[in-house]
Amino acid sequence: MGARPPHLLDFQDWTPERLGAILDNADTMLQVLDRPVKKVPALQGLTVCNAFFENSTRTRTSFELAARRMSADVLTFAAGASSVSKGESLRDTMEVLTSYKVDAYIVRHHAAGAAHLVARYSGKPVINAGDGRRAHPTQALLDAYTIRQEYGSLEGKTVAIIGDIRHSRVARSNAELLPKLGAKVVLCGPAPLLPAGLGALPGVTLTTDPRAAVRGAHAVMALRLQRERMSGGFLGSLQEYADTYQVNETLMQEAESGAVVLHPGPMNRDLEISGDAADGPRSRILKQVENGQAIRMSVLYHLLVGRN
Amino acid sequence: MITITNIKRVGSEKTESVTIENGLIKGWNLPEEGDVIDGQGGTVAPALIELHAHLREPGQTEKEDLASGLAAAAAGGYGTVVSMPNTSPVVDDPAIVRSLIEKASGLGFARLRPAAALTKGQKGEELAELTYLKEAGAAMFTDDGRTNENARTLRLGLETAGSLGMVISVHAEDASLRADGVMNEGPVSEALGLPGNPASAEAARVARDIEIVAGLHAQGVPARLHIQHLSTARALDLVRAAKAQGLPVTCEVCPHHLTLTDEALRSFDAIFKVAPPLRTQADADHLLEGLRDGSVDCLATDHAPHTRAEKERDLLDAPSGIAYIELAFPLMYTRFGETLGLERILDLMTAAPARVMGWTEPTLDAGQKADLVVLDLTTERTVNPAEFKSKAKFTPWAGETLKGWPLLTVVDGKVAYQR
Numbered sequence: 122m123g124a125r126p127p128h129l130l131d132f133q134d135w136t137p138e139r140l141g142a143i144l145d146n147a148d149t150m151l152q153v154l155d156r157p158v159k160k161v162p163a164l165q166g167l168t169v170c171n172a173f174f175e176n177s178t179r180t181r182t183s184f185e186l187a188a189r190r191m192s193a194d195v196l197t198f199a200a201g202a203s204s205v206s207k208g209e210s211l212r213d214t215m216e217v218l219t220s221y222k223v224d225a226y227i228v229r230h231h232a233a234g235a236a237h238l239v240a241r242y243s244g245k246p247v248i249n250a251g252d253g254r255r256a257h258p259t260q261a262l263l264d265a266y267t268i269r270q271e272y273g274s275l276e277g278k279t280v281a282i283i284g285d286i287r288h289s290r291v292a293r294s295n296a297e298l299l300p301k302l303g304a305k306v307v308l309c310g311p312a313p314l315l316p317a318g319l320g321a322l323p324g325v326t327l328t329t330d331p332r333a334a335v336r337g338a339h340a341v342m343a344l345r346l347q348r349e350r351m352s353g354g355f356l357g358s359l360q361e362y363a364d365t366y367q368v369n370e371t372l373m374q375e376a377e378s379g380a381v382v383l384h385p386g387p388m389n390r391d392l393e394i395s396g397d398a399a400d401g402p403r404s405r406i407l408k409q410v411e412n413g414q415a416i417r418m419s420v421l422y423h424l425l426v427g428r429n
Numbered sequence: 430m431i432t433i434t435n436i437k438r439v440g441s442e443k444t445e446s447v448t449i450e451n452g453l454i455k456g457w458n459l460p461e462e463g464d465v466i467d468g469q470g471g472t473v474a475p476a477l478i479e480l481h482a483h484l485r486e487p488g489q490t491e492k493e494d495l496a497s498g499l500a501a502a503a504a505g506g507y508g509t510v511v512s513m514p515n516t517s518p519v520v521d522d523p524a525i526v527r528s529l530i531e532k533a534s535g536l537g538f539a540r541l542r543p544a545a546a547l548t549k550g551q552k553g554e555e556l557a558e559l560t561y562l563k564e565a566g567a568a569m570f571t572d573d574g575r576t577n578e579n580a581r582t583l584r585l586g587l588e589t590a591g592s593l594g595m596v597i598s599v600h601a602e603d604a605s606l607r608a609d610g611v612m613n614e615g616p617v618s619e620a621l622g623l624p625g626n627p628a629s630a631e632a633a634r635v636a637r638d639i640e641i642v643a644g645l646h647a648q649g650v651p652a653r654l655h656i657q658h659l660s661t662a663r664a665l666d667l668v669r670a671a672k673a674q675g676l677p678v679t680c681e682v683c684p685h686h687l688t689l690t691d692e693a694l695r696s697f698d699a700i701f702k703v704a705p706p707l708r709t710q711a712d713a714d715h716l717l718e719g720l721r722d723g724s725v726d727c728l729a730t731d732h733a734p735h736t737r738a739e740k741e742r743d744l745l746d747a748p749s750g751i752a753y754i755e756l757a758f759p760l761m762y763t764r765f766g767e768t769l770g771l772e773r774i775l776d777l778m779t780a781a782p783a784r785v786m787g788w789t790e791p792t793l794d795a796g797q798k799a800d801l802v803v804l805d806l807t808t809e810r811t812v813n814p815a816e817f818k819s820k821a822k823f824t825p826w827a828g829e830t831l832k833g834w835p836l837l838t839v840v841d842g843k844v845a846y847q848r
Contacts (some may be wrong), residue, residue, distance in 0.1 A: 208739045210739075210741040211741065211742060211743060212738075212740050212741045213738070230743065232743035232744060232745040232746060233621055233623045233697070233743075233744065234621065234697025234744050235697075237696075238697060238743060253622055253623070253745065254623070254624075255621060255622030255623070256622065290622060293620070293622050316625075318614070318615050318616040318617075318618065318620070319616075319620070321616040321619075323618065349754030356809075416847065423513045423535070
């Protein structure tokens with residue numbers, strides 16, 4: 122299975138077998154979540170710090186619940202992005218948190234690579250909960266898990282990801298993870314939002330044509346269009362984008378017959394995704410949220426239990 | 430008076446001595462007089478000249494100051510340092526130029542030749558008082574750290590500076606193409622999810638600036654443009670073409686752009702964040718070829734010290750810059766001594782910068798200014814940042830084994846550094 126990596130920062134050090142073990146373990150965690158008492162003692166006595174340097178409600182809540190359901194104590198540190206601009210280095214912040222005797226860190230930060238720095242300074246397991254455009258590995262794991270629930274395996278499957286690829290850590294993490302599990306990834310978006318450099322990743326192809334992207338796909342993921350990026354001149358207009366790239370039932374006709382629709386949320390309805398696609402029978406968007414908690418429990422278990 | 434014994438001139442196996450008096454080289458192999466210093470069998474060369482260093486004084490002395498920066502330069506074998514004007518306040522006032530020169534002259538380390546800002550406050554709008562700045566002792570004009578977005582202002586500056594016989598040096602980078610880029614744009618930046626700075630940001634600006642010089646040149650207006658820290662193959666090709674047309678354009682390359690690539694950013698360590706960014710191996714190879722064939726005029730380090738805390742920030746928030754003036758020669762000699770040859774490396778760090786500036790080329794002849802360095806070309810030593818004279822005690826090359834370390838630096842006939 123290969124050595125157990127000390128952190129989950131991205132998937133570079135993770136073998137397919139290790140990743141498969143996390144997905145397998147999530148099955149057990151889902152069963153825990155279905156019990157009347159949704160709690161196991163696996164992390165009793167351990168303290169997990171939610172170090173959020175960037176605002177997030179969904180991911181923070183999901184991690185917090187995951188840790189609590191494993192009986193860990195949870196310390197939530199919401200620094201906001203401002204502490205860095207006030208001059209405190211990430212290292213200084215981490216040294217303060219370390220003095221609280223934390224056993225693991227869940228880190229979200231606006232800058233790519235920040236979770237790597239935390240891992241360097243903390244000396245404890247670090248789970249990347251999203252760093253800039255770089256990575257959001259637990260999101261990718263829950264996406265992979267959701268697709269695997271449909272098909273039993275990722276092997277030979279094609280996943281189309283459509284939207285603002287340039288600014289998306291979800292797209293990058295999926296592009297790294299899914300090929301490791303045997304799937305092909307097609308990244309699709311308007312050319313300015315589709316960096317050519319990503320085409321160098323193994324198992325990943327790029328296209329600006331959404332119909333071509335979806336053709337033969339087993340899962341289609343719409344990404345949130347980050348409206349704040351509009352000022353950068355990346356798009357002519359939101360309407361132009363929606364008319365061309367929206368994931369809707371018409372577009373889904375091109376996909377495999379049983380293809381499912383995913384979205385990492387939060388959604389801009391009727392912009393990157395239509396109501397019929399978001400709420401229709403193909404949608405697995407709420408399933409993703411549920412699976413997210415199980416995946417995060419599984420990751421915490423994998424990184425923390427039996428380590429000492 | 431001092432006599433340095435037991436030294437060899439470049440290209441010679443003969444052990445000699447040199448006697449120095451009143452700041453000048455009195456002669457070679459004379460009877461020993463004054464203080465006698467053992468050169469330990471080292472190789473003697475004219476002291477190195479740095480055209481691009483950030484000494485951070487006034488205003489940012491927590492990063493570096495004249496004493497630490499010039500001591501670091503002397504330890505690196507440099508006799509003369511051109512400091513950049515992007516301090517706080519900006520060096521755009523003759524009084525600041527005078528005060529810097531006066532302060533530095535009393536320190537006894539490397540000689541300071543401050544560059545002055547091209548525009549008031551380095552804002553790129555109104556030209557600074559270039560005539561007065563030259564009279565005060567400014568070595569050149571530059572808005573380094575800023576990118577001269579206003580082409581007309583640069584043109585007016587080139588005309589004025591040209592009439593004064595002065596060089597304008599530029600940080601050639603189109604700010605709108607660079608956008609929020611923090612590293613070279615390419616597969617590495619995309620895989621890391623870091624905003625990229627495309628090679629075209631540099632090449633496009635170099636092309637624009639060369640066109641301005643070409644236009645002035647065609648009208649017989651004297652103007653000299655020096656392009657700082659060239660990082661891309663495309664931009665170097667543009668400089669090559671300009672030189673082939675006889676245009677008065679020169680350029681410098683930094684050792685870090687020759688020895689590191691954007692792959693280093695995979696560590697997410699902001700120590701590798703520089704402006705312009707580390708590029709690809711193909712770019713580095715092309716720049717090295719430019720050093721070999723003469724299309725790159727000289728080497729400069731862009732010594733840019735920051736505090737450790739600033740460099741421990743994430744890559745978006747950390748400032749750009751590496752400080753390594755103390756090991757520039759050992760780094761170049763160890764990595765490229767065989768490909769470029771000792772004499773070419775020394776030329777790129779001594780006579781070549783002087784030619785760029787229009788200064789007298791330094792030599793070791795009797796009667797010349799006694800600025801010299803004695804280099805130990807054989808002993809290997811590990812880079813230990815704790816020993817740096819610079820306040821920036823960290824470097825990408827910490828722990829590496831290098832040879833070519835300075836043993837002795839003499840500036841104006843006085844010992845500025847001795848190991």
